[in-house]
Amino acid sequence: MKIREKILVVEDEKSIAHFIASVLNTNGYETMQAPNGSQAQSMISSWCPDLVILDLGLPDMDGLDILRALRTWSSLPVVVVSARTHEHDKVDALDLGADDYLTKPFGTDELLARVRTAIRHTRTSSGNGEIARTGIYTVDDLVIDYNKHQVLVRGENVHLTLSEFRIVALLGKYAGKVLTYDFLIRELWGPRAGNDNQILRVNMANIRRKIEENPAEPHYIFTEVGVGYRMAEGE
């Protein structure tokens, strides 16, 4: 018998919880539902899900508090669902350790893609499994060679500068996940780099001019406006 991944859906709106659960069930996941924060917390420790889908607006507590409490003892993947539209809510959730976010209203394909990515990233402890095995990340015609420190597009080396390569390498390592501007800056230039993301934008513009056919219609690195960047996933 195939072991099905267990997903806990924390959502107080019955219709949405129902919709999420039925989509996940028909796609081969096992689900449980928690309508409020306290129930969610006890179910996380008793049922041990493989992933939590967490709504931020719960009746008894703020979803962010649940996330904060959870992150003190577990790295269980969490996909945050939020009706809040201000981008700093998403950034806050991501910086608190959420693996990804979905903004209401979202479609089924989006939901499944986020769940798949989040689960895959925990199975291989250090980001992407393919990279750990081969030292190479491939998506369509783009190849990131971590051993040789180069990026190839259609087999040709595109000659990135050191910081450009580090940005692409980091995005590739977490392919499919959105990385916030702050996270990228901290990882690349250290904690004291401040939060001026201008330099990141300029680097990204240069990267896109080297790897994308049309920088205004990116195929490999997407922008999440106001939040950060996301590398396309392979397969």
Place this chain on the structure above:
Amino acid sequence: MKVFLDKDVEDLLTKPSRFSRIFPFSIQDLLVTACTLFCAVELCILLRIVDPSGEFASLIFVLAVFLISRLTHGYLFGLIASVVSVVGVNYIFTYPYLALNFSIAGYPLTFLTMLVVSIITCTMTTQIKEQEHLKTENEKEKTRANLLRSVSHDIRTPLTSIVGVTSTLLENADKLGQSEKRQLLEDARDEAQWLIRVVENLLSITRMGNEQAEIEKKPEAAEEVLGEAARKFRKRFPAISIAVQAPDNLLMVPMDAILIEQVISNLLENAVIHGETTTQVRLSVQHDGKNARFCVADDGRGIPEKDLPTLFNGMLKRSDTESIDGKRNMGLGLTVCKAIVHAHGGTMEARNCPEGGAEFTFKLPLSVEAKA
């Protein structure tokens, strides 16, 4: 009883603010007062060369007090000016010069005149300002009511359809064929998507706040915003081809990226929904002097000539006259677009291309200081 209670509470609540409204202090008003009084003194000194009697002094100061009361806010500076003037006229311009003497005949009258002039003018000025304030408040209220009415109207139609479709499916599931069911569900989904669009626009309005120009502008890469809008568009309308063009040099534009993305999405969707025969859309951004020029062009049927002049305020007009052939117009979307662009200090226009199709352009200033 309740009325009295409410009024009392209101009094209590408004007391501090009323005090500061009647006696507000501002550096600007202080400067106005000082300048006007200084001018009055200078004028008196100059006039004394011509006419050494100094009788005109009090008249000039009455004028000065009047001007100050009119130009400053509240009562504070008007009253200060009248006291200063009375003392000043007495000290400098009436015999004995450079000494205070309140026993001169008619002096109490001068003092009273100035005080009365100052109080009456201050009262009038304050009233006028409050009326203006009320008027703009009323207008805002009216716009809000219009918006609500038009939005509720726009929401009712798709909701009716969604409820209709779902209850048909629930009640007659066995009588409907597979393709009929699919068609109904597709209709319901389209209507729901349309509702989402309305709500996104409403959220954009709340994001801009009720006072205009309270938006947070940050330099953003124009190509990123375009790319994102195009990606979402492609997901929703896979059948329509979209071409995106951005300049070779990175163009950073100060903007609220979420709002501008909303503008571009609205324009793109309009191009498909109202262009009717649209098969391709072109989205571009260019550096244009001190502005960034965004453009959305399609190859659809274009905009009916008679709609062009009122295109951007369609939403407000619509409630009076029934919309053309009962179709939902692009009112809310375009009104929101224009409001967002204006709040950025930019301009927006629409035209029909000579080779067919509609073209919407908007410009955003590249300097951060420019404000609406």
